[in-house]
Amino acid sequence: MDPTIIMQMILAGVLGAILYTIIGIAPGTDETAVLAPVTIALALLGLSPHVILAFFISAIVAKKLTDSIPVAIAGIPGGVMAAPMVEHAMVLKQHGLPDVSIRKMASGSVIGTLVSLPVSLLIAYLILPVADTVAEYAGLIFTLGAIFLALLTRNKILSLAIIVPFAMLIMGLRHLYWGLGIVPEDTNVFVSFFLGITIGPIAFTLFELLNKKMRKNMPRVGYKEIDMRKTGKEKGFPNPFKILTKKESITSAIGSLFGTITFFLTPVGMTVFWGELITRHIKDPVQRASRAISTMDGLTNATYIAGTLIPLIAIGLPLSPMAIGPAAGLFNAPPVFTPEHNIHHLLSIGEIMTATIIGAAIALAITFFITIKFSTQICAVVFKYIPHEALIGLFAGLVVMLAYMDAGVMNIFGTILVALVAGLLYRNGVNYGVMFMVLYAAPWMLGLF
Template sequence: MDAMIILQMILAGIGGAVLYTLIGIAPGTDETAVLAPVTIALALSGVSPYVILAFFISAIVAKKLTDSIPVAVAGIPGGVMAAPMVEHAMVLKKHGLPDVSIKKMASGSVIGTLVSIPASFLIANAILPYADVISKHAGLIFFLGAVFLALMTNNKILSLLIIVPFAILIQGLRHLYWGLEIVPPETTVFVSFFLGITIGPIVVTLFDLLNKDARKKIPFLGKKEISVKKSDKVKGIPNPFNILTKKESATSALGSLIGSVTFFLSPVGMTVFLGEFLTRHIKDPVKRASRAISTMDGLTNASYISGTLIPLIAIGLPLSPMAIGPAAGLFNAPPVFTPEHNIHHILSMSEIMLATIIGAVIALLITFYITIKFASEICAFVFKYIPHEALIGLFAGLVVMLAFMDAGWINIFGTFLIAFVSGILFRNGVNYGVMFMILYAAPWMLGWF
């Protein structure tokens, strides 16, 4: 690896940290919707795998560091993974401590990063001898994963019943494209279908707005006033271990380690379960909330990093909710990355480690410092000047472009069909994980017929 590649990784880490510091603060930005399209676009544009990985790790660390800021100041999660922390953050806000809430969550996130990276490499090493066996049965594993995640959803019956029909929809569109000779038979349309699932809820909401009767039922709230309390200035370089108490640091580290080990489970489910389990014995509401948010933020960061790194290092297949969602572009972005040829096959373990460390360190140095020093000011700026709709529109436009690149004009309509069906299913209790697993398992499943 030459000095130019290292310089590019450093620049990519800086770019990822700055960009996703702002995106993380924007309310309601789903991790998959804002990370997956950019990662896939970088892969398809021919960017070096070293640079893509450094960018992605920096982006996810920065996103997880900052998506707790709108939770603390306004009770609005900056991402799906920040939602479980709203209740505890509101306890601290009620006691006039939103600045403490921000610092606790950001510090927990730093501990999650520091714990999960070495833990991920150790766990991946332990799994490595079984990688070939796992790879040979990938289709079956994805199918079982879909069944397992379906049993964990709110609407278990619908999630189970939809597995085969949704697989038929996906494979049916692929066979249509092959039959019309839009794409060669050896080409499998994947990227646009994956992104169609991610924008499903947005597409369904847009169609609702086109329906006059449905539009009349939507409450119009007008302008929403959000008050942002200015936090006390922190002098010098902030230290997360000084911000957290010893017990908070310990539970954050423990939660992060457990989150790394359970990388294959739902990050949201583990965050809620462990956050409550490790803090329910604390009677004082402020102490309990402080311990809960620092633990939860550490666990979410750890589960995201480990859920990316462990499958990437050991197997090369996206066998975790994180890998099959936001990090999917690292595993499968045809024709550049495929399940048989992706970052797992291109980079050695030491190269993956170097790119990971560069991305994580840069994000921690930039984003943690900015979060602790200027959290309230940045949050006020984003709430005032960066519309949520603009970000969603940007990523939806990127999906349309990638759909056209995948299989031409007809695939834009095919992708919207996938998005519409996915959005309806998501609205009725079928989560992203089930649909992503079906997307991967579809060829294997319908091969039985």
């Protein structure tokens, strides 16, 4: 491979790692919202596919390593994916062990990355011969996924009941856009609906604030009190395998393996499901919490990498929640990448793996080191200088802009509609996973009728 390209990949990896170390720590940042637009932008800038892939992989690994830091230090999830870990991290915080939390989580992430890289490659090879058939049954797979995830939520009946109506909302809007000639008939508006679901709960709350009565009744709070604990100093370069106990390493690896295999299901759902299943039997709360966070962190990291790599190597279509969400830019960033002409088609398997390994290695080296050494300092800076309002604003700005990009002014309102429905459902116990799956399954599902 050309040494200039390798240098560019390394540079992209470093940039991705630094940028997403900071973004990862900021509370409430959603993976899709912060990763997809930037990846799409890089693709549209005409950078080489190697560089884009290295940047993306480095960014997800870094983001994943750092979004659990605020969980450990302050009990605030740094991202949607870190939310399932809050409960366990709080147990460790209460026992005065936030630095243990961070080290365990970061080490779990490292294991997740190490496990999922080779296993993803293996699964991709296994799928390769049947890739065309899998692509044909994608609709069925997503529909079954939605039903499966609906059965895992706390409001099973509602979750099952909304599958078809929610698909109708999505397809209804798409047909409306086609009918009005806003987008061509072969274009499925996707990114903005996806983001609409993601911001659903927050949009719902914001609209409630417009209601004077609701505003009056909303519980008022003061400044958020955050007790931070100085973490102990770590000497030398940290070794993840020494930080985790043998059992923790093993469950992290097993969790990562499951996460890699279930790459086509939604990461949050899988994290909760496997994470709880693997640690349910442990009695001691501290041991259980520390086993749970290392396992969950490994698992989410693994589903992220597998969800990106497997469809990218084997199929070239975004056939996993990860691929269709945060990694969407690698598959579809028209006019540069299209489903028929994207990184899958442009790079060989060897090239994909090289870019991935460079990106992952750089992010692990830089971010793991920073995470273990300076977690408290970085957290303090982010908490002190970055207002939550600005983050919500930025997020809202990106969603509105992407909605406009997808299908014009009309789609800004369409996305608000999707967001409000999603928010209402979320409030009533339907989780994101079900709605995302329905979004993917909608065209096939409604084609049945």
